[in-house]
Amino acid sequence: MTAHQTIESAAPAQTNDRAMTGAEIVVRGLVDQGVEVLFGYPGGAVLPIYDALFHEPRLQHILVRHEQGATHAAEGYARSSGKPGVVLVTSGPGATNAITGIMDALMDSIPMVVITGQVPTHLIGTDAFQEADTVGMTRSCTKHNYLVKDVRDLPKIIHEAFKIATTGRPGPVLIDIPKDVQFAKGEYYGPTEIASTHAYAPKIKGDANRIADAARMIAQARRPIFYTGGGVINAGPKASQALREFAALTGAPVTSTLMGLGAFPAADPAWLGMLGMHGTFEANNAMHDCDVMICVGARFDDRVTGRLDAFSPGSKKIHIDIDASSINKNVRVDLPIVGDAGSVLEDLIVAWKAGGHKANKAALSDWWAQIDVWRARQCLNYRGSETAIKPQYAIERLYALTKDKDVYITTEVGQHQMWAAQFFRFEEPNRWMTSGGLGTMGYGLPAAIGVQLAHPGSLVIDIAGEASIQMCIQELSTAIQFDLPVKIFILNNERMGMVRQWQQLLHGERYSHSYSDSLPDFVKLAEAYGAVGIRCDNPGDLDAKIQEMIACDRPVVFECLVEKDENCLPMIPSGKAHNEMIMDDIEDIGNVIGEDGAGLV
Amino acid sequence: MTANVQPAPASAYDLSPNEQVEQTATFALLVDNEPGVLHRVVGLFAARGYNIESLTVAETDRKAHTSRITVVTRGTRHVLDQIEAQLNKVVNVRRVHDVTRDPNGVERELALVKVRGSGADRVEALRVAEIFRAKPVDTTLESFVFEISGAPSKIDKFLDLMRPLGLVELSRTGVLSIERGVEGM
Numbered sequence: 001m002t003a004h005q006t007i008e009s010a011a012p013a014q015t016n017d018r019a020m021t022g023a024e025i026v027v028r029g030l031v032d033q034g035v036e037v038l039f040g041y042p043g044g045a046v047l048p049i050y051d052a053l054f055h056e057p058r059l060q061h062i063l064v065r066h067e068q069g070a071t072h073a074a075e076g077y078a079r080s081s082g083k084p085g086v087v088l089v090t091s092g093p094g095a096t097n098a099i100t101g102i103m104d105a106l107m108d109s110i111p112m113v114v115i116t117g118q119v120p121t122h123l124i125g126t127d128a129f130q131e132a133d134t135v136g137m138t139r140s141c142t143k144h145n146y147l148v149k150d151v152r153d154l155p156k157i158i159h160e161a162f163k164i165a166t167t168g169r170p171g172p173v174l175i176d177i178p179k180d181v182q183f184a185k186g187e188y189y190g191p192t193e194i195a196s197t198h199a200y201a202p203k204i205k206g207d208a209n210r211i212a213d214a215a216r217m218i219a220q221a222r223r224p225i226f227y228t229g230g231g232v233i234n235a236g237p238k239a240s241q242a243l244r245e246f247a248a249l250t251g252a253p254v255t256s257t258l259m260g261l262g263a264f265p266a267a268d269p270a271w272l273g274m275l276g277m278h279g280t281f282e283a284n285n286a287m288h289d290c291d292v293m294i295c296v297g298a299r300f301d302d303r304v305t306g307r308l309d310a311f312s313p314g315s316k317k318i319h320i321d322i323d324a325s326s327i328n329k330n331v332r333v334d335l336p337i338v339g340d341a342g343s344v345l346e347d348l349i350v351a352w353k354a355g356g357h358k359a360n361k362a363a364l365s366d367w368w369a370q371i372d373v374w375r376a377r378q379c380l381n382y383r384g385s386e387t388a389i390k391p392q393y394a395i396e397r398l399y400a401l402t403k404d405k406d407v408y409i410t411t412e413v414g415q416h417q418m419w420a421a422q423f424f425r426f427e428e429p430n431r432w433m434t435s436g437g438l439g440t441m442g443y444g445l446p447a448a449i450g451v452q453l454a455h456p457g458s459l460v461i462d463i464a465g466e467a468s469i470q471m472c473i474q475e476l477s478t479a480i481q482f483d484l485p486v487k488i489f490i491l492n493n494e495r496m497g498m499v500r501q502w503q504q505l506l507h508g509e510r511y512s513h514s515y516s517d518s519l520p521d522f523v524k525l526a527e528a529y530g531a532v533g534i535r536c537d538n539p540g541d542l543d544a545k546i547q548e549m550i551a552c553d554r555p556v557v558f559e560c561l562v563e564k565d566e567n568c569l570p571m572i573p574s575g576k577a578h579n580e581m582i583m584d585d586i587e588d589i590g591n592v593i594g595e596d597g598a599g600l601v
Numbered sequence: 602m603t604a605n606v607q608p609a610p611a612s613a614y615d616l617s618p619n620e621q622v623e624q625t626a627t628f629a630l631l632v633d634n635e636p637g638v639l640h641r642v643v644g645l646f647a648a649r650g651y652n653i654e655s656l657t658v659a660e661t662d663r664k665a666h667t668s669r670i671t672v673v674t675r676g677t678r679h680v681l682d683q684i685e686a687q688l689n690k691v692v693n694v695r696r697v698h699d700v701t702r703d704p705n706g707v708e709r710e711l712a713l714v715k716v717r718g719s720g721a722d723r724v725e726a727l728r729v730a731e732i733f734r735a736k737p738v739d740t741t742l743e744s745f746v747f748e749i750s751g752a753p754s755k756i757d758k759f760l761d762l763m764r765p766l767g768l769v770e771l772s773r774t775g776v777l778s779i780e781r782g783v784e785g786m
Contacts, residue, residue, distance in 0.1 A: 139641055140648050144692040147636070164692060197666070198633065199695040325686035328679070 043090025071101020107437025231297015
């Protein structure tokens, strides 16, 4: 065997078959873990692994243009497919550049395995070229991480990393491999041949007594509501299915966090829209006034709860989460159930039927009547325009023209992201990829690239802002190289819109550094990269140009010039409660938030 | 705007305003004996703004590859529950035991105490040490080094008495804990 053998799969395990270099162990481990795509960027400390990759046709390597792009692409791939995203980068700057995406994956519970090269073991600690304390730096932004000091540990660590990344509450796991370990000879063991030595064992099944209690509480509720989050999507399509079934049994309305959109179909009459700071009036008021709240796979984030001491004051709260530390962290709950969202929802359906529970029809009809009053407020209304493209209108048209297609949406971060969440409607899980917890500008384009790789024939659109898109615009080059026809739909208002909005609301309209006055010509930029550029600046042309974008089989940069100073509404101002939302008809927006609210984020 | 003073804002950054009673708690952790484990535990406390009042760590079972960390912290009941949940999430942490809430928990600490003095103070220091079963491990004509072990409160009391008698230096191990009875952790 040569050092650069093609690694055979499924060959009977014989002793001499097991002998390979650390780099080959990595590659073989990835293949055995079912990895098909990895996102990476080579460098000195990972060259042996790249050498092993050279001879491995089963792994498709996507060369990004910046390591942050690799991590976000892996997130998009993972979020849209349910499979872990895999990243391969070099030591030092390779690792530090990847950190933003790793943290993003931690906050949004995305399964990801990141392999970083490291300087040779004997140089660790000497401030060697491109040395960084990668495991030290990433300890607080990974679910777990490893520094491999002995090639004999490598097979176990690789398989364990995938297990930890994909089970329980998913998250990023990093493996730092010094270059000498990549060259060292060791023996390979497959995923089933190695026992993990950790005590790691996430609790999947919820407590049966508590589930029975929960079913009883929900049956007795007069004003129940489901508040669901990204955990339902992470628990797989079966969890979304169980949610739909259980919600139908109980007759309760359903709202969701930003991360949970798509788990429950937007077309269902029980859907209230997103909740939280830019959620709908009906969702937030229903949360405030409910008597039993069923929180599934969400974590009472401050963007959701608004003012904590006024958060849903009269309700009994049931919290289903696989992460015990999410329970009672921000909001005290009455009935915690630790377990996988899908498993617990399925058990709830069984318990509901076994207990002979029936929804309280009379009470529910009063509850729905109240919800209809809130819905009649038409909270997503905005002032239309004949001459300027309203950003909301742009998203509405984009939705109308793509809803019958096989479409996946990613976003950057800011106003456009909230408008997309409000106006784009999702019927299925895994169709919506956004940076929720960390709020990372620059997420959308690389994420779209990851999504497109997982779904080659689908329409993948990154809804972007002109500021966010510039944070990872270089990945357009990746899209061209790998022939990934992603569509970048930029709402260009020449402002960092959300920053501008907060400055208007909180800082006396002093617009400190929140506009860009030397933006690139996005059409020419697209053409420079080899993509197609489309510009639209009036509402009359919008439909035709969106159609042109959809029809194009190449990457497209669509620059949609929108109303510059539009605010994203409705909104729960900081420091306010769910039932104190402001809407588009607000008169004096500069005085809504008091000085105390300005101190919050 | 200032005329209309609003109640104190509440956000995730201002948790549980109604619950201000802080208590001390001792957590015993059984962890994998691997490089970086202590950093994971200490980093968790630092990142989430929890206090560490004392910390001890040493390998306890070479064969099972485990170390034991004992950490004393302070917080409201709510915060302590959150600390326990967060510690349980660390992959290398095998078990977390809240010793303070366990009626069978035993806590002990060892201290080395240097006292300098002469005449009556010196005699009194030795007499108090005897009462506390503190052992002199070094002596010069004008100083003692005492070794004392016991519950942290006993050591605190001993130190209170030594201070006026010429306490010059102190070294404490931090709290160790174990459960009474036949069962192991």
